[in-house]
Amino acid sequence: MTHPLRVIFAGTPDFAAASLSALLDSDHQVVAVYTQPDRPAGRGRKLTPSPVKALAFEHELPVHQPRTLKDTSAQAELAALDADIMVVVAYGLLLPQAVLDIPPRGCLNVHASLLPRWRGAAPIQRAIEAGDTESGVTIMQMDAGLDTGPMLLTRRTPITASTTGGELHDRLAALGGEAIVAALDALAGPGLTAMPQPETGVTYAAKLSKAEAELDFTQPAARLAARIRAFNPWPVAWTLLGTEPLRLWLAEPGNRRDDDPAAPPGTLLPADVDALRVACGPGGGDVLRVTQAQLPGGRALAARDLLNARGERFAAGTCLGQIDTSTEETRP
Template sequence: MTRSLRVIFAGTPDFAAESLSALLASHHQVIAVYTQPDRPAGRGRKLTPSPVKSLALEHGLPVYQPERLRDEAEQRALAALDADVMVVVAYGLILPLPVLEAPRLGCLNVHASLLPRWRGAAPIQRAIEAGDDESGVTIMQMDEGLDTGDMLIIRRTEILPTTTGGELHDRLAEIGGKAMVEALDRLADGELAATPQPEQGVTYASKLSKAEAELDFAQPAATLAARVRAFNPWPVTWCALGDERLRIHLAEPADGGAPESPGTITRADTELLVACGAEGRERLRITRAQLPGGKALAVSELLRARAERFPQGTLLGRPFPETSA
């Protein structure tokens, strides 16, 4: 039987909690959990533990929440845990070299992309936004670079034309947890081979921002639909509807039509079509949307309840400045 490894786990959000759950169900021993300090959340801005901390406390695990790991005292405390390996999943803190070298077998990372594509903060959403037809998880031996370490295990999954950021997130979280346990089993047996990342094909997945969520209907329908799916469930795309915001949760390209000003509602009966593209010849079909103060609804239901808000010919969005060549 594969011997049990002493594991330090470092992670913060739901995605990381899935890997921690998989480790806790394995025969490996989680000896400590590192996670981000509690942050204010909700309307009351109450200090709230991360999903990883909540899960760790449920299982009676010691939890460490340093503001940073560059302090020598924190590094000594981590080294004193005498771990075989450290598993890092969406932790949110930079690991300096003394931390990377503290565990006997180093630090392994669950990264939600097919490295070297989409290194960085938001690989799940950027893959959908870019129109990639597949994504996956890479188990990586960490080094001092940004997601530059050697690849240990790769697992792939398809991105469908309907896949949202939330759906891909959940799928990759499950795949990542299973792949990490497999990696630890093979590591314990001395059978885990490392492959350097190729120099070609490197892309960077920059952090998501709310500013990016505003739709520019001068862009092609396929580009807009991909962004809508990528940014569901956060930060959720939107456009101006008069003086208010219409949040768009789901949309898809539709058959084109006569040229209209980009952003013009060309149909609003049983479906909601909006002219888009540089010449307004393309159409975006909005299928799920949300008015201020309301819930996200299927557009057919929204049109039945609030048809007066979507008269044909209404211009959605704001004029966007022309970009210089």
């Protein structure tokens, strides 16, 4: 490394805090932190700082929380920090071209996918939902497009048949911290070669919503299991059990048994000792094994414990997902 870089860091959630923590442990100097304004949180709706702001305060770093970076005054304030480079990780604010042009070494982004696959808002969950077997982080030189800039460095990690959204989030957050430090070390020394993103293989990771977390049991078991894992811990896949929401936290494809009756999608089949079994797929020919679920007012439990405590709620022949429009308020 020729000399450490002066860094402006911009980020907001836990995922970004992992990169800030890694930078603080590096030889580079974080001169200021930008993060979203405090938001109401909890039952009392008390204004709460972002994880990045909390970490910045721990290290006595200057914190800026503009509502926009389009104002010339905000841009002048950023320019006055005299940083070499800006690192952006899940910041949540659009950086106009005028801001991208301020740091002499440009603006780098830590993106939670192997670009150009899964540009956009929810790359971690969409990768699992789609059945990808690999994910990773990309350090990208930012431009005016949506995750379209040239790539400087990547780190890869596998997605297994049991990986959840939360597990992959944590793994990629740590990888992102390692990768951004490695990228800055290289830029401060011999340099890195920026590679344009391939024109083929582009996919977009649309923002998650609670509405799409409602399960459609006409889909194949493998697709349902992947969605359940992807949406764990948010927004959490769900269906209706009677008139109440049943949240499904973990599931896997299962096999039909000789004693399974023909049943339409969404019908509970005779349970295993450790799993609820749901007919699914076209015509109900597939089986989904639900190994962790949550009833209203309770916590997520292993299916074995749910069956021991509330087995009558999960009797074979019970149909999930029959929506009573008069009880819309029961939806999570």
